[in-house]
Amino acid sequence: MTSSTSSARPYRGMPAEERRAQRRAALLETGLEVLGRHGWAAATVRGVCRQAGLNDRYFYESFTDLDALLLAVVDDQAARGTAVILAAAGSAPPRLRARAHAVVEAIVDFLSADPRRGRILAHEFSAHPLLQQRRRHIIQTLAAIFTAQVHELLEEVPLSAADLHLTALTVTAGLWDLLTTWFRGDLDTGRDHLVDYVVAFLLTTTELAPALQHRLQ
Template sequence: MRPYRGVPAEQRRAGRRAALLAAGLDLLGTQGWAAATVRGVSARAGLNDRYFYESFADLDALLLAVVDDQAAQATDMIQAVADGAPRRLRARTTAVVTAIVDFLAADPRRARILAYEFPASPLLQQRRRRITGVLAGIFTAQVHELLDEVPLSETDLAMTALTIVSGLWELLSAWFRGEVDTDRDHLVDYVVALLLTTTDLAPALDHRLR
């Protein structure tokens, strides 16, 4: 296809897809996905609804794309913060936990999606399992990087990672719903302390912290 007003067709399609993603995030993070329609999302994006199907097969495909985009931003942020933090367990743990809480709190739409939309959607519950697996993988990789000797088998470490990630997901969801009566600083301190004293990792953590 020829460029329109100097803009190549592929670039225009990418722009329309980005607008739909932004509209999907706004709708999901404010009114909730139950209120979504193809026409409503398209109108919010400033597009004719015929352009919706240029990028997405249906509303479920857009919903997953919105969540995947936010999850990718979060995992990229976590990895970048970890890479930039000192190779010391407490310092890196504090940096990463603080960054996660602040990432979610910085945009109320993200907090609402975590706290309300994931629990309400079977489709997002399925996607949560994939995201949890990615985050557990990051946790496992950080343990291997920071500890000279990991006092757990790979199976036990994988179970520990899954338990921690799943538990923190629930804790942060409850906190954003107002069900946990504590402030942001105490929440961060609690999570850091929990991570530093988790089950059989404690002896190695004590050695590292000396």
């Protein structure tokens, strides 16, 4: 009997694929713990596996190296955050202020709910080249959500497609940096005021858009 056949057999009633999924989930959770509490600079495969309670060899059935785990952790959290944003947008009334408030509140609360997320945003994205690249990808995703919401909520979009894309990138990148500064502790403002400010900023941006396009013509 080959080892691959043996490893594919159920163990204690659990199929091999389910066991692999559990080991991968354990590595992701440990990766989040390392990244979000201690920083990635000191991470090692052996240390991650030891903390996850796994033999080192199980690391490589899911990840090629530490960088692959790092990106998987961030991508998993980004996917969760995106789902929270879309759920908040979908459950809010189809009015610009109500939708903006629901989404901004959901973003701030998602990041605040787990201190590791806030620390990653505040410290780790700027410290690792791969995360700097991932930041650009996440901002593009958020900008696409912004654009879709504008099209859904406004009967007449006040900007051309190109200018709406520029606006979406400007808004999402700016808010990313604002939240980064807040989670770093460099802004002396409370959660409610932060949410209200961001909502007001979004509404002002939308109101000024027609004047902006007119000046560009």
